[in-house]
Amino acid sequence: MSVSNGYDAGIASNIIADFDGKPEMLVQILAHIVDRFGYVSEDGIRQLAEALNLSRADVHGVVSYYHDFRTEAPGNHIVKVCQAEACQAMGSRALTEHAKGALGVGLNGTADDVTLEPVYCLGNCACAPAVMIDGRTYGRVDAERFDELLGALGDTDGGS
Amino acid sequence: MSRIKVFVPRETSAISVGADDVAIAIARKSKQLGTDIELIRNGSWGACWLEPLVEVQIGEQRIAYGNVEAGDVDSLFEAGFLEGGEHARRLGPTVEIPYLINQDRWTFWRCGLIAPLSIDDYIAHNGFKALTAAFEMGSDAVIEAVTASGLRGRGGAGFPTGIKWRTVADAAGEQKYIACNADEGDSGTFSDRMLMEGDPFTLIESMAIAGYAVGATKGYIYLRSEYPLAHRVLSKAIAAGRDAGWLGADIQGSGADFDIELHLGGGSYVCGEETAMLESLEGKRGIVRSKPPLPAISGLFGSPTVVNNVVTLASVPNIITLGADRYDGFGVNRSKGTLAFQLAGNVKRGGLVEKAFGITLRELIEDFGGGTATGRPVKAVQVGGPLGAYLPAEQLDTPLDYEAFSEIGAMIGHGGIVVFDDLTNMAHQARFAMEFCAIESCGKCTPCRIGSTRGVEVIDRMIAGEKRDENYDLLVELCDTMEDASLCAMGGMTPYPVRSVLKYFAEDFSPPGEQ
């Protein structure tokens, strides 16, 4: 799931059409748009409001409610480190600090085209700590394995 | 001669520790050697600590090799693993692994066994027998069986499933819905995911049974976005179910119609709360609705709606085919049947353990789990997700029983059991409970939205040793307000983990030098 750069109104329009332009599908449409572009732009919000016959405030309200729906373009790679309890029990706090140091950013920051984000449980709690990179979940991630996974990102630039 | 079957799970946990690489290495090596194998990507048996768990079919038996790495594959072939050969990774027959044979597999019996997306394999393993039987029994008898089984909701609240189904069946309304809650937001839980990835047709069959029982022709699955593999598997399974006539109009000539729409969540924990989930399914912000009306009377788009968790639904087919009394025979008191417990966090043998209610936490954590992964003493156990209390080691002998848990101020919830060792600072865990509530609150109630942020600040001051008694009282007061004046369990139960830390681990609030 690597994201392409730049919001494309034509592609967004196709996604809206896939859901028959139904306003009750707004959350689904946003999920697909964010999956495709990494975020939804201000123009995208305007386009959605028009196509679904909703007010811009309505669309904004939904976009801002859900953690997944970014309004800024993320880096080409998205690294999510689980912050929830089972991972905490296996050292995710230290792993998060390590990740911040390795990437040179804080949570929700982007550097060198990599965005670091928190996530609250990936359902991989028996193989904690867990990390998701470009939509793939990894388990039993210690600092060393984290660095290896990051290194592999550089090799396969453009994502999985 | 038929090809040798080799099983490598295509399941998130197994893949997260290298199962895809192992599968690729096995395929490559067998091609190189000219051995003709059939590589099956099964679900996981749930013994996550043994993943990647590779199996080879030898006659009637499957021989297991545990914790296989891609780098082991050459030596496995050299050791003749296709004939079940001896190797350091060899565990013996899968059915003799104690972790698995000591379980009561009612809901998860096919998980790991079958090829998840093969409808033929599903049917060969009793698939769709329950739906067929349901059509013959009639809808009333199906609801009676579910009621008689004693099945209670596995999503958290433990509400009797049969009563919910009866309410929807009796409610007035042309259109009714089945809404499957697959949001599985609790930390320490993954049973919904394992079922959806390892045995997706069971969920489809279960929803069709529920639809037939209550007179609903449409079902929704609300799946959290953190589960991309489950999303792919379910999408394919739903399409395959339609192609084979097990979904859609006039299912197998029964006259019953039922179809399923798969929805993705947006990364919000509160959207697992049933009314917030319905709002989200309607395309809106996931704000909790006031009850009444109950979703069973006025739910999705105002229509009567059954909201059930994945595991609740998936427990139904065997209740139909094996009988309600068989299910009722498992468990204790008012906690009937089995629960798919999930051992997580700092535990040596983490994974899914389906057992009858009544087993103690100690048996689960020590006998199945083998104690902590770090080998250190257990300090605390959080059961039931982020809103569950932290239990001290002295309470490990509590039996897993809804009522026994509520007596000690705890809850079983979705069955997640997260273990912490003695190096954990519990004040940090209390702080996180408040922080998580502040992050995830839907914002409707002030005590939940603002109280949780205040809670974080107060705990920070306590940890810093500022006016500790005063701040202690303030924290207790905040907990009281949140409990009394919150609409749902997010604000209403966040105080549970916080209070449990105050009660059992108060010394952890002292600044480092004073401990």
Ligand SMILES: Cc1cc2nc3c(=O)[nH]c(=O)nc-3n(C[C@H](O)[C@H](O)[C@H](O)COP(=O)(O)O)c2cc1C
């Ligand atoms: C904050 C909050 C989060 C919840 N999250 C989930 C969830 O992720 N999955 C779930 O099945 N139930 C969840 N529930 C419980 C649901 O509200 C509801 O009780 C359940 O889906 C009903 O199905 P059941 O009777 O089969 O358990 C949550 C409740 C609250 C208050």
Ligand code: SF4
């Ligand atoms: S308690 Fe919190 S999450 Fe629940 S309805 Fe109130 S504000 Fe929303």
Ligand code: FES
């Ligand atoms: S708590 Fe981290 S994967 Fe579940």
